[in-house]
Amino acid sequence: MAAASPLRDCQAWKDARLPLSTTSNEACKLFDATLTQYVKWTNDKSLGGIEGCLSKLKAADPTFVMGHAMATGLVLIGTGSSVKLDKELDLAVKTMVEISRTQPLTRREQLHVSAVETFANGNFPKACELWEQILQDHPTDMLALKFSHDAYFYLGYQEQMRDSVARIYPFWTPDIPLSSYVKGIYSFGLMETNFYDQAEKLAKEALSINPTDAWSVHTVAHIHEMKAEIKDGLEFMQHSETFWKDSDMLACHNYWHWALYLIEKGEYEAALTIYDTHILPSLQANDAMLDVVDSCSMLYRLQMEGSHPCSPTGFCLFLPHHEERVLWPRPRVGQELMGVSVGQRWQDVLPVARKHSRDHILLFNDAHFLMASLGAHDPQTTQELLTTLRDASESPGENCQHLLARDVGLPLCQALVEAEDGNPDRVLELLLPIRYRIVQLGGSNAQRDVFNQLLIHAALNCTSSVHKNVARSLLMERDALKPNSPLTERLIRKAATVHLMQ
Numbered sequence: 001m002a003a004a005s006p007l008r009d010c011q012a013w014k015d016a017r018l019p020l021s022t023t024s025n026e027a028c029k030l031f032d033a034t035l036t037q038y039v040k041w042t043n044d045k046s047l048g049g050i051e052g053c054l055s056k057l058k059a060a061d062p063t064f065v066m067g068h069a070m071a072t073g074l075v076l077i078g079t080g081s082s083v084k085l086d087k088e089l090d091l092a093v094k095t096m097v098e099i100s101r102t103q104p105l106t107r108r109e110q111l112h113v114s115a116v117e118t119f120a121n122g123n124f125p126k127a128c129e130l131w132e133q134i135l136q137d138h139p140t141d142m143l144a145l146k147f148s149h150d151a152y153f154y155l156g157y158q159e160q161m162r163d164s165v166a167r168i169y170p171f172w173t174p175d176i177p178l179s180s181y182v183k184g185i186y187s188f189g190l191m192e193t194n195f196y197d198q199a200e201k202l203a204k205e206a207l208s209i210n211p212t213d214a215w216s217v218h219t220v221a222h223i224h225e226m227k228a229e230i231k232d233g234l235e236f237m238q239h240s241e242t243f244w245k246d247s248d249m250l251a252c253h254n255y256w257h258w259a260l261y262l263i264e265k266g267e268y269e270a271a272l273t274i275y276d277t278h279i280l281p282s283l284q285a286n287d288a289m290l291d292v293v294d295s296c297s298m299l300y301r302l303q304m305e306g307s308h309p310c311s312p313t314g315f316c317l318f319l320p321h322h323e324e325r326v327l328w329p330r331p332r333v334g335q336e337l338m339g340v341s342v343g344q345r346w347q348d349v350l351p352v353a354r355k356h357s358r359d360h361i362l363l364f365n366d367a368h369f370l371m372a373s374l375g376a377h378d379p380q381t382t383q384e385l386l387t388t389l390r391d392a393s394e395s396p397g398e399n400c401q402h403l404l405a406r407d408v409g410l411p412l413c414q415a416l417v418e419a420e421d422g423n424p425d426r427v428l429e430l431l432l433p434i435r436y437r438i439v440q441l442g443g444s445n446a447q448r449d450v451f452n453q454l455l456i457h458a459a460l461n462c463t464s465s466v467h468k469n470v471a472r473s474l475l476m477e478r479d480a481l482k483p484n485s486p487l488t489e490r491l492i493r494k495a496a497t498v499h500l501m502q
């Protein structure tokens with residue numbers, strides 16, 4: 001494993017051509033310690049944890065602008081607080097801007113302040129432009145790189161997420177602190193744009209330098225997921241677990257990926273065991289948005305899953321890359337299509353989701369909060385979420401998420417409601433026109449697959465003759481994109497039982 005670099009003081013940041021406007025070496029080192037933990041997705045006790053470092057940093061130099069930009073930026077990028085509802089966060093943004101005006105700053109620092117302020121206003125694309133301006137002249141500015149990477153992820157800007165790192169990657173020579181982590185960041189963008197081989201090579205390089213690099217582990221997990229390499233994925237997670245399980249900001253999500261393989265295999269109880277052992281405890285301990293999203297997504301997927309034994313009296317549909325024709329069974333008499341019971345688990349997620357139902361920071365988060373309020377049968381929270389989202393969409397200003405709410409976010413939310421109400425035809429009518437725009441809600445391809453599955457299940461259950469062949473079309477697409485997926489094969493069997501296609 002690579003030795004940890006010493007934390008950089010004022011001179012070291014200057015030598016790196018990333019000077020910081022403070023005379024406090026302590027503040028500079030704490031800035032580095034916080035940045036390091038952000039990049040590693042880990043609150044490192046030996047460094048004092050992110051919260052601990054930020055409070056000491058503030059004490060070391062209360063007017064250190066880059067300290068303010070990082071502290072406020074980290075809260076905002078966590079997407080759990082909005083300046084509209086959280087007065088403390090609103091004040092933090094204003095304080096950062098005011099302090100920045102009282103002292104001479106470098107152009108780079110000014111851009112950081114503007115980018116964080118712009119992100120706070122919900123204009124993520126403009127914030128990314130500002131971070132990119134920094135990276136053009138300062139390609140080794142890790143804070144600009146990470147913030148823009150995360151913002152691109154929220155925007156669903158997959159190519160930008162990849163190319164943003166491609167542009168600066170050659171500048172990250174091995175002697176620069178955290179350089180191996182840039183490989184992991186780059187590999188994620190490559191993976192999301194289907195360059196799986198390049199992505200895997202880079203992620204494995206990063207892991208050979210730092211096996212605890214949880215983000216690179218995560219990229220490899222995604223690659224196995226996207227290629228339906230269930231056995232390889234499970235083995236990889238099992239063998240690497242010891243290295244990433246203490247990454248307190250990402251371990252939950254890596255366990256979520258582990259559970260996805262189990263859902264693919266149809267091992268629902270094992271998936272629920274991971275949920276109960278790792279995902280829910282992390283949600284309850286951290287209240288992090290990624291944990292909420294993971295919890296909702298997992299429970300929702302499990303509910304959509306069902307048991308559909310193959311019937312020997314089935315019929316065939318030819319799928320081009322399969323070696324043999326796939327049997328599409330007819331249902332046996334009395335055979336029911338049952339979802340997996342998640343018990344009372346929605347009730348555990350609801351309190352966290354309810355707290356954020358009026359935030360409207362990310363439409364992607366909103367859709368997941370809604371899964372929780374629907375799953376827990378809490379009409380009040382459902383109504384509050386939908387009403388306030390509609391209000392936000394009517395006066396969006398420069399907020400990119402509110403601008404997207406009318407055309408994409410609200411139809412998706414309404415589709416979730418219709419699914420809950422047992423109106424699959426309505427779900428189809430709402431989702432089909434926007435299916436290629438859902439990427440704009442951000443998140444990863446693997447995360448958004450929950451919406452693909454929702455659409456397929458709706459198509460499977462619809463009654464209108466207009467929608468007769470939609471399920472078959474969707475499933476053929478899915479199978480072409482991700483061959484050999486047991487989940488797809490189960491859905492194909494279900495399609496046969498429901499639609500009797502011949």
Ligand SMILES: [Fe+2]
Pocket residue numbers: 218222253257444446
């Ligand atoms: Fe992921």
